[in-house]
Amino acid sequence: MSKEFTGINLITEDPFTEPTNRSYKQEDESNLFYSHKSYLSTESDFTSPSIMCTPTPKEYRVINLLNKGVLNIVGKVAYHEVYSHINKTNTGDEFKKLGFLKEKLRTPVKKESSLKILFLEDEELTHCESDSELSIERKESFMDDSIENYIKEQLFIHKRHIDKLKQWTGLTKYRIIYNTEIDEFTTLAFNKKINGRSNLTFVILTSDKWVFGCFSQARIPKIKESEESVGPEDKGFFVFSLKNPHHTTATKIIPRIQSSRLVFYPKNSAQLFGVQNAFLISNHPNESFVFRNIDQHYSIPSLVGKELLTGNCYPEIFNTEKVLVIEWF
Structure with a gap:
């Protein structure tokens, strides 16, 4: 990027909602970054928000409505004009040493040190490099309504679906531990996320927009x-x-006679996971399917019958577009 910031002064006393900076630019256009979604960078694993060009303002006001976090600034910065909002002292050398601001910043800020400089008074902050991580790296004591709003806005299931899952599982606290929009859609990545965990909901979205899963x-x-x-x-x-x-x-569809079992596959497999006598999910296009005798093993309380999940059964197949795994507490 060719845009240059020549100075930043953090002037807020409220680090939770309004980190504010004053910037003076040498050019007539500014690039402001804002998004409540994440977009995977083609240059690295860093998820970067979208770019929005606006006329040159005299003051930038960036508001983090979801959670405490770090603003990743792209451009050239005059280090000698970066100040601590606590003691107003020059912290340019410290920022240089940490590599907090770089000319072409395309990698995440160091988690262990960046917030210690920006918000020295708060030792309990949870760092997230993008909004996409808020529901993943959040503490187990997170606010229930915050993650519900996140799911409602960002994902393919809504609050009414979460309410149903709460009712069916008898649990109310949860977090997303695997999301194919963020995590690699591979069996290796999937297995790493779920190994050793319990009380998991697996949610599948097909390319035809059917949503189903299991607990x-x-x-x-x-x-x-x-x-x-x-x-x-x-x-x-x-x-x-x-x-x-x-x-x-x-x-909700329960087994007819005996309890069911999940089936998992080696890390290099094309299959992601399966449910005995119910369905098989693949990370390859058009290789997932529902067992044709599912209605013999599960009580499906619907006039639609065994096609309730995806609209078809084997030998017909469907394409798995997205997968979520939600852990409940």
Whole structure:
């Protein structure tokens, strides 16, 4: 980027909502970065917000409405004009030493040190490099309404679906531990996120916008590296449908006779995971499917029948577009 910032002065006393800076530019156009979504950079793993060009303002006001965090500034900065909002002293050398601001910043700010300089008085801050991480690196004591708003705005399920999942699971606190919009859509990345965890909801979005999934109460065993792994019998297990073109209400589907088991696959497999006698999810296009005898093993309380989940059954297949895994507490 060719834009140059020649100075920044943090002047807010409220680090939670209004970090404000004054900037004077040498050019007639400014690049302001704002987004409540994340977009994967093609140059690195850093998720960068979108760019919005505006006329040159005399003052920039950046408001973080979701959570405490760090503003990643792109451009040239005069280090000698960067000040601490606590003691108003020159901290340019410290910023240089940390590499906090660089001419072409395309990598995340160092988590362990950046906030100590900006907000020295608060030792309890949780650092997130982008809004996409807010629901992942949030503490277990996060506010329930904050993550619900995040899910409502950012993801393909809504608050009414979360309310249904709360009702079905009997749990109210949760966090997203795997999201294919952020995490790699690979079996390796998936296995790393779920290994050893319990009370997980797996939510699948098809390319035709059907939304369904399952809930596993039992703890996920260590997944084998060279062969399939089968989870323990799970009496709390159930399958569900959340959204479909028939506009049926969210539906909980329980096993008919015996408890069900999840099936997991080696890290290099094209299969992401499966549910015995229910469905198989693949990370390859058009390789996922619902078992044609699912209605023999699960009580499906719908006139739509066994096509309630995706609109078809094997040998017909569907494409898995997105996957979420939500951990409940």
